[in-house]
Amino acid sequence: MSIKAVLFDLDGTLLPMNLEEYLNVYLSNLAKKVEPLGYGKKEFIASLWAATEYMVKNDGSATNEEVFWREFSKIHGDKVYEHMPVFDSYYTNEYGLAKEVCGYDPMAAKTVAYLYNKGMTVVCATNPLLPYTAMCARLSWAGVDDKYFSLITAYENSRFSKPFPAYYLEILSKISKAPEECIMVGNDVSEDMPAKKTGMNVFLLTNCLINKTGEDISAYPHGGFNDLIAYIEKIG
Secondary structure (H helix, E strand, O other): OOOOEEEEOOEOOOEOEOHHHHHHHHHHHHHHHHHHHOOOHHHHHHHHHHHHHHHHOOOOOOOHHHHHHHHHHHHHOOHHHHOHHHHHHHHHOHHHHHHHHEOOOHHHHHHHHHHHHOOOEEEEOOOOOOOHHHHHHHHHHOOOOHHHEEEEOOOOOOOOOOOOHHHHHHHHHHHOOOHHHEEEEEOEHHHHHHHHHHOOEEEEEOOOOEOOOOOOHHHOOEEOHHHHHHHHHHHO
16 A cells, blocks of 8 residues: 655654753743743743643543643643733744754755655644644744645644554544555654554654664664655655
C-alpha cells in the first residue's frame, strides 16, 4: 500500500531547537506575563507542569484544553478562567520571543511543500499540549506555511497526547487514512516512534535527535530530510 499521508512532528523536526533552552525562555516569559495576576513564578511553573501532566494522561473523555483548565483551576481557583484572555495574548505576542533560541532548516519547508505537491496529505503531528496559535507560531518560525497541513494537532482539537497510540489513532480517524498509508516523521524516539504500534510507517529524523533511553535507532529508518524523501519514494 502506497504512502498517502505524512505526519510531521514540529519541535526538533520541522523546527530545530534545544528543547531545554526553548522551555526556559517560553516558561520564563509566560510567568512574567501572568505575574501581575498574582501568580508567583516558581509556583506558577510547577502548576503548569502539573496540569500538563493530566493532559498527557488524558483518557479521551474531554479535549486536552478542557483537561488543562480544569486541573489548573483546581490549583488556582476558578479565577483562572477570567485570566484566559491574558494567556491568549501571550501566545499572540510575547511567545514569539522564544524564536530567538530556535534554529532554522530550509529543508523543512522544502520537504513539506514537495510532499504536498505530490498529492500527499500532510499533518503537523506535534504533541497537542499548547493552543493552536502556538503551533502556528512555531511553524512560522520554521518557515513552513500552515496552508500545507490538513490537520495541526493542538490542545483544542485533541483528546490524547504522545507517546500513546491513541493520539495517532485519533489523527488517522480525522484524516480518514489507514495506518499503512501513513508515515510518522519525528526526532524523539520515545514520543514519535510509538506510532509504529498502530501499524504506521515511521522515520526518525536525526538532525535534533532525542533518545532518552539510549535505544538502538537502527531499528528505525533514519537520517535527514533528503533521506526521508528517498525513503518515502522507495516504499511507495
